[in-house]
Amino acid sequence: MTDMEAAIKTVVTTFISSSKGKDNLDKKGFQKLVSKQLGGIMEDTNSSSAVEELKRGLDENNDGKVSFQEYLSLIGYVANSLSQSKCGTNADAS
């Protein structure tokens, strides 16, 4: 398996384990995923109000949950931020 394939699998399996196999992440599952998995590249991941606000931003159909599709938007958002910082000052490239 290539790095890229492993990376995509990690993205998928992280969602599945956080949602316990359901189609959506509920509030608790999403908070846990963000705080446990993204604390190193996002800010305020331990603030439940900040994470709740993030969830509202992702939750396009306003059902209070984060679907796999909505979760992929988050990955895209984080990847974009990272890509900009790498192409710019190259900060945090380690």
Place this chain on the structure above:
Amino acid sequence: MTDMEAAIKTVVTTFISSSKGKDNLDKKGFQKLVSKQLGGIMEDTNSSSAVEELKRGLDENNDGKVSFQEYLSLIGYVANSLSQSKCGTNADAS
């Protein structure tokens, strides 16, 4: 760094190395990325006509290149396929 952070970084650095630091992947860069990195989870990655068709599908602004944003759609697409196969028969879960 968590698995998820490493995965997102891999997605970003793979694009950067394939585009040689440019904003877009040209035809050759895209073909190389797909055949070298995604051959294990996508079909026909060694067929340049199939990969060209894939590129056309991603290339929303029809400039013949694949932007980072368009590349993220590909990741989402692959992740979606993988997620469906995992939730279904659980094939290829290794």
